[in-house]
Amino acid sequence: MTLDRKLKYGMVGGGPGAFIGEVHRMAAALDGRIELVAGAFSSSAEKSKQKGRELNLDPSRIYDSYEEMVEKESQLPEGERIDFVSIVTPNFLHHPVAKTFIEAGFHVVCDKPMTKTVEEAEELCRLVDEHDTVFALTHNYTGYPMVKEARQLVKDGKLGEIRKIVVEYPQGWLAQPVDNKQANWRTDPKKAGVSSAVGDIGSHAENLVEYITGLQIESLIADINTFVEGRELEDDANVLVHYKGGARGILYCSQVSVGEENSLRIRAYGTDAAIEWKQEDPNYLHLLHPGGPEETYKRGNEYLSDVARHNTRIPPGHPEGFIEAFANIYLNFANTLEARLSGEEPGEFDLDFPTVQDGARGVDFIHKVIESGKKGEWVDVDYTPPA
Structure with missing residues (x-):
């Protein structure tokens, strides 16, 4: 430059x-x-x-x-x-x-x-x-090096055809009534919009799946709940997902999972192998094989893809985390x-x-989950944002 x-x-x-x-x-x-x-x-x-x-x-x-x-x-x-x-x-x-x-x-x-x-x-x-x-x-x-490595493994065909996605983002910080600035606006429909849990953390889970796998949602059915009395928006959501191409998924996000902090976790299962990544242990990516030993990819090493190393700042063994991903x-x-x-x-x-198109898909996802949760039925999510 x-x-x-x-x-x-x-x-x-x-x-x-x-x-x-x-x-x-x-x-x-x-x-x-x-x-x-x-x-x-x-x-x-x-x-x-x-x-x-x-x-x-x-x-x-x-x-x-x-x-x-x-x-x-x-x-x-x-x-x-x-x-x-x-x-x-x-x-x-x-x-x-x-x-x-x-x-x-x-x-x-x-x-x-x-x-x-x-x-x-x-x-x-x-x-x-x-x-x-x-x-x-x-x-x-999406900024974590090992998330980028996971994406590259999928692009390289290491997993084969993806059949199953399990992604979850549980937190417990709103398990009881909370009165502070952060909680108040996130649970206020005038400021947060139609959703609390799905908008705040479920959208991260949805975006992570699409970023790593390239899969886009075709349809979904959601069970949304508000456990804390007096709260106007949902604090828990469980979603079954059909992806374009035939893969199936489970997405769960919750703000009332007591004891959880920011436990974002994704597992993608293909015909040949599977991957697992956990946000609270972000420097390791696990590649699982049928009938063979599990491989653990470690951040910062030369054997990783170019894109993972491009997004790495320090040598192996020194943890990189949330701020670096941001x-x-x-x-x-x-x-x-x-x-x-x-x-x-x-x-x-x-x-x-x-990008802005990722943002539009995320907003559409939030609204479709809330729509499905209120109707109690499957809804189509065949959405393409303006170019």
Whole structure:
């Protein structure tokens, strides 16, 4: 890349007490290629200024609202203004913020789920195409090196024809009534949308299956439950899935599985072999053979695929985890954006991050699960987002 400066970005959301905003800031900073220079960190102007001061930003670039941020940043010369925005707000703001910045000519990194409705997601797809926007969605689990190795094993045919998928994401943090900022917006339909558990963590499980296997859902039937009294959205979901091509799957996500933390786990069974990966033990990928010994692939080794090594930072035996996986999304996004700004073509692996179309498929999946759960019947999920 020939860009002779760091990429500059601004953040919307991620104010005092916000968990995911801090994760994004650490991930974006990890490789020294991206610089935070501006932000509208809260719907409260006072809290936005407080966070900006904590981050030692120029006071003139700490904004009271994202609308002010777009207006003022657009007036700055290219190279000084932000190159992209990172959106780390509750779900209901993803669409209006992304739309505003795209239409003003800025590139976007957005947290998931991308929008509250399929219609909003499709509008973002059209806007990204119209404005030639580089848009990354932070399904961060796709950033783990061993997830990329799993994907490559599937591409290389090591599993044969995939027959069965089992993916689960249990948590226990909402097993009892919880009154704090993180819990309150995730269980509020005005801010979270139609779903809590499926939108928050089930969408990660669905995306991980598609990323690793390439399989897309044809139809599903869901059993959704709200165990905690007074909660408006579901806190548990169990889904049977039919994939295009004939594979069958089970997807389970729960926020009331007591004792679980972030136990995302995927197993894919083919005609020749199977793979297993666990997010809480992310540096190991297991390849299972019929009638033969199990193989364990370890992160950081030379025998891994080029794409796994491309997304690895440190030697074998030193664990890489959650922040690094998030950082891989930002790094690949940054490489692609730098190439765009320099008039070059990005590398093959640089384009390896979730896109606006992945976001639209995720939003459609969330709505189809909730629809099926309410109807108690199979629903078709033959969805293609706008190009």
